[in-house]
Amino acid sequence: METKILKGESVKGRILTETKTEIEELKITYGKVPGIAFIGFEGVSLAKYTIPLHVHLAEELGFRVCIEIMPESVTEKELFKLTRELNDNIDIHAVVILQPVPPHLNAMRISNSINAKKEVEGFHPMNMLGTMLPEVMPNNYPMCLPAALEEIFKDAGIRPGKDQEWVFLVDEEFLVNPLTKMIIHTAALKVVPNDCPVTFLTRNSSLLVEHCKRADYLVIVTKHPEYVQPGWLKPGVCIMDIYSNLVKEIPDRNNSSKLIPVIRGGITAESVKSIAGAILPIPGGLMTTVLAILFHNAMLAFKDRMILETV
Numbered sequence: 001m002e003t004k005i006l007k008g009e010s011v012k013g014r015i016l017t018e019t020k021t022e023i024e025e026l027k028i029t030y031g032k033v034p035g036i037a038f039i040g041f042e043g044v045s046l047a048k049y050t051i052p053l054h055v056h057l058a059e060e061l062g063f064r065v066c067i068e069i070m071p072e073s074v075t076e077k078e079l080f081k082l083t084r085e086l087n088d089n090i091d092i093h094a095v096v097i098l099q100p101v102p103p104h105l106n107a108m109r110i111s112n113s114i115n116a117k118k119e120v121e122g123f124h125p126m127n128m129l130g131t132m133l134p135e136v137m138p139n140n141y142p143m144c145l146p147a148a149l150e151e152i153f154k155d156a157g158i159r160p161g162k163d164q165e166w167v168f169l170v171d172e173e174f175l176v177n178p179l180t181k182m183i184i185h186t187a188a189l190k191v192v193p194n195d196c197p198v199t200f201l202t203r204n205s206s207l208l209v210e211h212c213k214r215a216d217y218l219v220i221v222t223k224h225p226e227y228v229q230p231g232w233l234k235p236g237v238c239i240m241d242i243y244s245n246l247v248k249e250i251p252d253r254n255n256s257s258k259l260i261p262v263i264r265g266g267i268t269a270e271s272v273k274s275i276a277g278a279i280l281p282i283p284g285g286l287m288t289t290v291l292a293i294l295f296h297n298a299m300l301a302f303k304d305r306m307i308l309e310t311v
Contacts, residue, residue: 004278005269008152008289015151015292016061019299023062026303030310034302035064035091036295039082040098043072045246049261050098054291061295066092072102079105080113087115093305094120094298099179107179116140117304120297122147123179132186140304141297145183146190148289149240153191158238158278160217162195167215169266171222172202174243184221192217203227220266228267236277241265244282 027033036058040051051067058065068082086095095118101107111123122131122143130139131146153159160166168188174180184200192198199211203224212218212232220228221242233239243266249259265282272279280286 003269003273003276004156006152006156006158006278006280007284008148008155008280008286011148011151011155012288012292015289015296016057019292019296020061022303023299026299026306027062030306032302032306033062033064034093034299035066035089036094036096036298037066037068037086037089037092038096038098039068039070039079041070041072041074041102043102044098044100046244046261047098049246054096054098057291058295058298061299063295063298064091074102074105076105076109079110083110083113087118092118093302094118096121096294096298107177108182111179118301120301121294122297123182128182128186132189141300142293143183143186143190144290144293144297145242145286146187147293148286149187149191151293152280152286152289156278160191160193160196162193164193164196164216165214166192166196166198166217166219167211168198168200168219169208169212169222169228170200170202170219171224171243172204173223174221175200175202180221184219187219208232222266224266225264226266226268226271230267230271230275233272233275235275237275239267239272239276239279240286241267241280241282242286244287 038054040047055065055067086092095114097110111119114124116124116126119127120141122128122141127140129137131143170184188198201208201211209232213234215234215237217238219240223245225245225247244263246261247264248262250262252258252260263283269279269281
C-alpha cells in the first residue's frame with residue numbers, strides 16, 4: 001500500500017497568493033495596508049522560531065506588523081490592558097495571540113478580550129459560534145485549524161465516508177484546557193460526517209490500542225513525540241498529526257553558529273509507510289495551512305473595516 005503524504009503545500013500557496021493579491025488591490029483602492037499585532041511570550045520553547053516566521057510572512061504579504069513580546073510572568077490584568085489598547089488602535093485590524101500562553105494564564109479569557117472583529121483565529125465566542133453554527137451566527141472568520149483540515153482534505157480528494165470510525169488521541173491536558181478542548185471539538189464537528197462514530201481517548205485509557213486499531217481516521221494531539229506505534233494502526237487509516245514538539249536543536253549544515261529546530265509529532269510518517277492510507281505529518285503538514293488561513297482572515301478583517309469606513 002502506498003501511503004499518501006498530505007503536505008498541504010498547494011493549499012497554503014493558493015491561499016497566500018490570494019491573500020497577497022487582495023492586499024495589493026485593497027492598498028490601491030483605500031491607500032492603506034492592513035495592520036496585524038502579534039502577542040508572544042518569553043520562555044515558550046518554539047517562540048524564537050514561530051515569532052520570526054509569523055512576522056516575516058506577514059511582512060511579505062504586505063501587512064504592517066506590530067510585535068508585543070510579554071514576560072513569562074505577565075499577569076492577566078497586564079494582558080487585558082494591552083488588548084484594550086490594540087482594540088482601540090485604528091491602524092491594527094487583527095490581533096493574534098501566539099500559542100501556547102504561559103500556564104498561569106487562561107488563553108480563552110485572553111482571546112475573549114480581543115474585539116471579535118480583530119480576533120482572526122476564530123476563538124472569540126462570537127466567531128466560534130459562526131464556525132459551529134453558521135446558519136445562526138454570521139461567520140466572520142472561520143476557525144483556522146478546522147478550516148485547514150477541510151481545505152487539505154478537499155485538495156487531496158479525501159472524502160470521509162458514512163460509518164467510518166474516528167478516534168481522537170489527545171493528551172489529557174488539552175482536554176481540560178478550555179481553549180484547546182474547544183478547538184478539538186470544533187474540528188470534530190466540522191470535519192467528521194454526521195453518521196460516523198467518534199471516540200476521544202487519552203494516553204491513560206486501557207482501551208487505547210484497541211480503539212486505535214479500529215480507527216479509519218486517527219487524530220493525534222500529544223506532547224509525547226513519536227508515541228503512537230505502527231502496530232496500533234488499522235491498514236489504510238488516515239492519520240492527522242496535530243501538535244508540534246521541539247525535541248532538540250542542531251547546528252545548520254551551512255552555518256554552524258545557527259541552530260535549527262528538530263520538530264516531531266505523535267507519530268513518524270516514515271514508520272507508517274505501507275500501513276496508513278494517508279498521513280498529515282509533523283513537521284510540514286497542517287500548521288502551514290493554518291497560518292495561511294490566519295493571514296487570509298486578517299486580510300478580511302482589514303477589508304471589512306475599510307468597507308465600513310467608506311459607507
